[in-house]
Amino acid sequence: MTGSTLVGALVVGLAVGxxxxxxxxxxxxxxxxxxxALGVAAALLGAIVVGLVDRRPGGSPLLPLVVQTGFAAVAVVLAVVAAGRQTSPDPAARRKEEV
Known part of the structure; x- marks a missing residue:
């Protein structure tokens, strides 16, 4: 993985986040x-996956960008949705929310 790949993943992750x-x-x-942070981590994971799968020396620079963006977008959406669905552990608070 080159330095430009790391910088690209950082930029993509921050932008998607x-x-x-x-x-x-x-x-x-x-x-x-x-x-x-989730956007950056997922974009780096996407860069690693592309590096392992795509071994062509003259490969398109568009493929890593698309994969990094996809990984980062999925991670951010999952985190926000999962955090928003947390229920309160207190049964009394849960009853107040239902009313």
């Missing part, structure tokens, strides 16, 4: 820093 915060509706239970 930031845009994901803006696009998903409702109040977010996930902090901004966690959304950005």
């Amino acid at each position: 930031a845009v994901g915060r803006l696009v998903l509706p409702g109040r977010k239970a996930v902090p901004v820093w966690l959304t950005l």
Whole structure:
């Protein structure tokens, strides 16, 4: 993995994390820093997957970008949705939410 791949994954992850915060509706239970970190981590994972799968020396630079963006978008959406679906452990608080 080259330095440009790492920088590209960092930029893609930060961009997808930031845009994901803006696009998903409702109040977010996930902090901004966690959304950005998940985007970067997933984009790096996407870069690793592309590096393992695509061994062509003159490969298109579009494939890593698409895979990194996809991985980062899925990670951010899953994190925000999962955090928003958490239920309160207190049964009394849960009854108040249902009313």
